[in-house]
Amino acid sequence: RQLHSHTRARAHHKDIQEVIFTADAIKERIKVMGRTIAEDFEEKEPLIIGTLNGAFVFMADLVRSIEPLPTGLTMDFLRASSYTGSTTTGQDAVSLGMVSKTSVRGRHILLVEDIIDTGKTLQELCGRLRAQGAASVAVIALLDKAARRTVDLTPDYRGFECPDEFVVGYGLDFNELYRSLPYVGVLKPECYL
Numbered sequence: 001r002q003l004h005s006h007t008r009a010r011a012h013h014k015d016i017q018e019v020i021f022t023a024d025a026i027k028e029r030i031k032v033m034g035r036t037i038a039e040d041f042e043e044k045e046p047l048i049i050g051t052l053n054g055a056f057v058f059m060a061d062l063v064r065s066i067e068p069l070p071t072g073l074t075m076d077f078l079r080a081s082s083y084t085g086s087t088t089t090g091q092d093a094v095s096l097g098m099v100s101k102t103s104v105r106g107r108h109i110l111l112v113e114d115i116i117d118t119g120k121t122l123q124e125l126c127g128r129l130r131a132q133g134a135a136s137v138a139v140i141a142l143l144d145k146a147a148r149r150t151v152d153l154t155p156d157y158r159g160f161e162c163p164d165e166f167v168v169g170y171g172l173d174f175n176e177l178y179r180s181l182p183y184v185g186v187l188k189p190e191c192y193l
């Protein structure tokens with residue numbers, strides 16, 4: 001966490017032990033990633049897919065930073081879940097299909113995820129998208145708990161490496177709470193124990 005000490009803020013919600021990525025730090029990072037993605041997908045008519053619910057805040061900020069706008073860029077969402085109220089990874093990663101029923105066949109996909117922990121959720125989703133005929137599947141995650149990986153999965157783009165602590169905010173929840181906080185912070189243990 002020392003690495004990120006410059007991103008810490010003072011004012012935050014009472015249930016937050018520590019802010020590890022401020023709204024400003026996230027904004028700056030997304031600006032840079034947006035330009036890279038615009039370049040990499042310039043000719044690819046990308047289909048950007050956000051995983052609900054966690055990635056909705058990141059997705060909203062990310063797509064607005066993809067400049068210049070690649071021709072034919074479209075987007076959709078799908079629901080994936082591996083956590084059900086606990087703070088450890090479950091075995092129940094499920095994709096319930098695309099919200100707007102977009103066809104992925106032949107499309108260059110950028111899958112937008114809030115955080116990668118074991119990597120099981122994304123491995124499963126990437127496999128399904130390839131099986132459905134995607135031309136390519138790239139992954140962007142705002143946060144990467146690289147030390148926790150149990151499967152062979154490395155995001156093509158990532159915002160920040162995340163310490164191995166349970167974080168909330170900027171779309172990330174605990175029991176559906178805290179998603180609206182504009183920063184990412186560590187939840188006080190007494191709030192989930």
Ligand code: 5GP
Nearest residue numbers: 089115116117118119120121166167172173
């Ligand atoms: P994985 O399949 O990679 O183990 O789990 C990824 C999913 O677990 C994420 O999309 C997210 O929903 C949830 N997750 C993993 N770590 C955290 C965390 O620190 N905080 C929150 N709120 N969710 C997490």
Ligand code: MG
Nearest residue numbers: 051054114115
């Ligand atoms: Mg997620």
Ligand code: MG
Nearest residue numbers: 054083173174
């Ligand atoms: Mg969750």
